[in-house]
Amino acid sequence: MRVPVPEHILPAEQLGRVHFIGIGGAGLSAIARVMLARGIEVSGSDGADSSMVAALREEGATVYVGHEASQVDGVDTLIVSTAIREDNPEYVAAVEKGLRIYPRSAGLASVMEGRRVLAVAGTHGKTTTTSLLTVSLQAAGAAPTYTVGGELAASGTNAAEGSSDLFVAEADESDGAFLVYKPYAAVVTNVEADHLDQWGTEEAYREGFAQFVGRLAPDGFLVAVIDDPGAADLRHVAHSLGRRFIGVGESELADVRAVDIVLEGTTSSFTVVDGLNELGRITLQIPGRHYVADALAALTVGLRLGHSFDLLKAGLESFTGTRRRMERKGEAAGVRVYDSYAHHPSEIAGDLVSGRSVAGEGRLVVAFQPHMVSRTRIFGEEMGRVLGAADEVVVLDVYLAREDYDPEVTGKLVADAVPLPPDRVVSVAGLEEAATELARRARPGDLVLTLGAGTVTEVGPMVLARLRTAEQ
Structure with missing residues (x-):
């Protein structure tokens, strides 16, 4: 459901008691955490209990499991997830009561008010880049407030209130949310067609990023990974608007370059060249060339804010990952199990390259759960090819998210496009069956990788349990 963004968004401190429908999700939980840290009264509801719900309760929120109209009694402001439907009883009651109702984007804008916002956007890599920017600034002593679309592995949280005026935020383009924010500086990792169920056309999607650049403060700047053509195109947009543009990447045209890249096992190392100056070498604890680009973009923001390379480097090198982004789940019977959020063909391809590096001499055994009917309809065959x-x-069946089932668009559409011998590809319906297949196929030395933005993240632990049982 799309709730309109109000013309005037109040600062969080003026919202009164705030209730979140879908508070256990990545986006709303982050906003709620920042509000709780500021002493704002927060309540919320979610469809199921979870570790996130438990954590929010510990931090002071009143959280209900299930949705009832009475749960918005005494509430001043309602903040709604896009996954909520119009017949949700709490939403219906809020409308009847005439409550202030904000979409997620307006809720985030309310906690940004008065801060210098550093917004990270892009089709892929937003969560990792936001996380890298956060930890590097923390290491530099900048103490930013941050909201991330995933939990930092080191801290186990997706948001925290900082003591400085900086606010690092993942800026989601899927529903146009990033066009609500007013960043001082921004990162665009890449621009590649996605979320066409919301945007309609690839042209409209790309125009959204141009509009995002137009939201930058006049004295602000844009950092873009120019190895990606869509991000590189934003140079002309930024210059036409009088905004500073800093191109980063491996290209010789980049203002800040990553050179001598070495991908080895679970690490990625590279040397940073800023203009004509070689600044030094960085070794990340995460595998993959795309993560090098993410780290370079985060580093460049810190450098342009005036922080030292050495301190920013220390933060980047300390980064141990974000949950659901090439996250190690464990090892059993000589088989390593990783999980990642990849759900677009480019993300899948990037994580398979990373997985191959981690696997070494072992094989790469993958489970993929397509996410959303509309995305699978458009990209299903390409998903299979990569x-x-x-x-x-x-290949599991499609995770529906906020859409309805379509018998013409299933996981078989993806499986049929995988260019491997038939005995090496299988289509399954559910998580248990996927775990059984993975455990049956994996051999000692192999890497099992689960991919997708839905419930496939639950499969890894199931695989490990089956492998341990087989060992006994």
């Missing part, structure tokens, strides 16, 4: 980089592939 999955061909694995040695064994298990």
Whole structure:
């Protein structure tokens, strides 16, 4: 459901008691955490209990499991997830009561008010880049407030209130939310067609990023990874608007470059060249060339804010990842199990390259759960083609998210497009069946990688349990 953004968004401190429908989700939970840290009374509801719900309760929120109209009694402001439907009883009651109702984007804008915002956007890599920017600024002593679309592995949280005027935020383009914010500085990692169920056309989607650049403060700046053509195109937009543009990447045209890149096992190292100056070498604890680009963009923001390379480097090198982004789940019977959020063909391809590096001499055994009917309809065959980089592939049925089932668009659409022998590809319906197939196919030395933005993240622990049982 899309709730209109009000013309005037109040600062969080003026919202009164705030209730979140869908508070357990990545976006709303982050906003709620910042509000709780500022002493704002917060309540919320979610469809199921979870570790996030438990954590929010510990931090002072009143959280209900299930949705009842009475749960908005005494509430001043309602903040709504896009996954909520119009017949949600709490939303219906809020409308009847005439409560102030904000979409997620307006809720985030309310806690940004009065801060110098550093917004990270892009089709892929937003969460990792936001996380890298956060930890590097923390290491430099900048103490930013931050909201991230995933939990930092080191801290176990997706948001925190900082003591400085900086606010680091993941800026989501999926529903146009990033056009609500007013950043001082921004990062665009890449621009590649996605979320066409919301934007309609690729042209409209790309125009959204141009509009995002137009939201930058006059004295602010844009950092873009110019190895990506869509992000590189924003140079002309920034210059036409009189905004500073800093291109980063491996290209010789980049203002800040990553050179001598070495990908080895679970690490990625590179040397940073800023203009004509070689600044030094950075070794990340995360594998993959795309993560080098993310780290370079985060580093560049810190450098342009005036922080030292050495301190920013220390933060980047301390980063141990974000949950659901090439996250190690464990090892059993000589098989390593990782999980990642990749759900777009480019993300899948990038994580398979990373997985191959981590696997070493072992095979890459992958389970993929397509996310959303509309995305699978558009990109399903391409998803299947890129999955061909694995040695064994298990494809689950489509995770519906906020959409309805379509019998013409299933996981089989993806599985049929995987260019591997039939005995190395299988289509399954559910999580248990996927875990059984992965455990059956994996051998000692192999890497099992689960991919997707839905419930496939639950499969890794199931695989490990089956492998441990088989060992006994």
